Amino acid sequence: VYKRQGYYGYTIMDMCNGVVIDSLHDSVYVKLNRPTAAFTWDNSCENEVLKTQDSSYAFYGAPIANQFWDFNNDGFYEQNGPIATHIYQDTGSYIVHLSMQDSTGCFDTISKTIVNFPKPVAAFNHVNACVFDSISFTDQSTVVNVSGVLSSVNSWLWLFGDGDSSTSQNPTHAFDTAGSQQVTLLIATDKGCVDTVTNSSPIVSYPLPDVSFSNLNACFLDSNSFSDQTTIPSVSGLSFTKTAWKWEFGNGDTANTANAQYAFPSPVSYTHLRAHETSLHLVCRLLLEK
Numbered sequence: 001v002y003k004r005q006g007y008y009g010y011t012i013m014d015m016c017n018g019v020v021i022d023s024l025h026d027s028v029y030v031k032l033n034r035p036t037a038a039f040t041w042d043n044s045c046e047n048e049v050l051k052t053q054d055s056s057y058a059f060y061g062a063p064i065a066n067q068f069w070d071f072n073n074d075g076f077y078e079q080n081g082p083i084a085t086h087i088y089q090d091t092g093s094y095i096v097h098l099s100m101q102d103s104t105g106c107f108d109t110i111s112k113t114i115v116n117f118p119k120p121v122a123a124f125n126h127v128n129a130c131v132f133d134s135i136s137f138t139d140q141s142t143v144v145n146v147s148g149v150l151s152s153v154n155s156w157l158w159l160f161g162d163g164d165s166s167t168s169q170n171p172t173h174a175f176d177t178a179g180s181q182q183v184t185l186l187i188a189t190d191k192g193c194v195d196t197v198t199n200s201s202p203i204v205s206y207p208l209p210d211v212s213f214s215n216l217n218a219c220f221l222d223s224n225s226f227s228d229q230t231t232i233p234s235v236s237g238l239s240f241t242k243t244a245w246k247w248e249f250g251n252g253d254t255a256n257t258a259n260a261q262y263a264f265p266s267p268v269s270y271t272h273l274r275a276h277e278t279s280l281h282l283v284c285r286l287l288l289e290k
Contacts, residue, residue, distance in 0.1 A: 045193035178207035179235035
């Protein structure tokens with residue numbers, strides 16, 4: 001038994017009836033410490049690339065010559081080299097084996113259990129609003145956990161398509177242009193698994209009506225005729241119709257028809273028209289005063 005590392009000589013002798021008839025002298029280098037196999041990996045997510053990297057070392061400074069990887073726990077090495085990749089399609093725990101060899105031919109093997117975490121599914125809903133009004137966005141992302149493999153969504157990034165963003169779970173945002181909007185939600189779990197979705201359902205900032213009306217002046221106490229001339233611009237291929245009107249004659253009297261008749265009780269008055277544009281239970285209002 002050698003107690004120190006180094007070169008040791010040896011002799012092989014060929015003897016016959018106790019007489020040396022031939023001999024061979026040589027030396028061998030004795031290493032007292034085997035190399036140590038080790039490897040690291042990034043968090044693994046289902047159906048995504050797992051990356052492993054050799055971090056083995058030898059006490060005596062010999063370089064690592066070979067690395068062999070077994071990802072299927074079946075005794076067969078599928079890959080070799082200092083870096084290897086593999087995809088586990090299902091969530092769960094998997095055993096990965098690394099067998100390494102240094103430049104002097106010594107081996108070591110290590111096995112580690114790697115957890116393949118579930119990938120989240122990004123989703124959200126929203127409530128449309130008029131242009132310049134805030135639209136509410138609600139995160140509905142999910143993670144399907146299995147026994148012993150738990151994770152949760154803990155990071156959100158909303159991209160609103162107009163240069164603004166938010167890291168809140170459930171933000172609000174007002175668009176300053178009417179029409180269809182493109183919103184993207186990026187999520188990540190506490191284990192580093194990610195997903196993204198753009199526009200779970202159509203997002204629309206509804207246009208404001210361009211309120212206008214005409215009237216035929218009349219004498220004091222005679223009936224005045226008011227005609228609605230409000231228009232609503234079409235945006236993103238969507239058209240809108242007027243569904244409600246409210247005339248305010250400045251003295252508490254009102255009317256709710258598209259066109260109104262009214263006799264003012266005094267010579268001076270103001271008339272207000274509120275034109276309502278409704279789509280998907282949304283009311284956009286603009287006030288015109290004459």
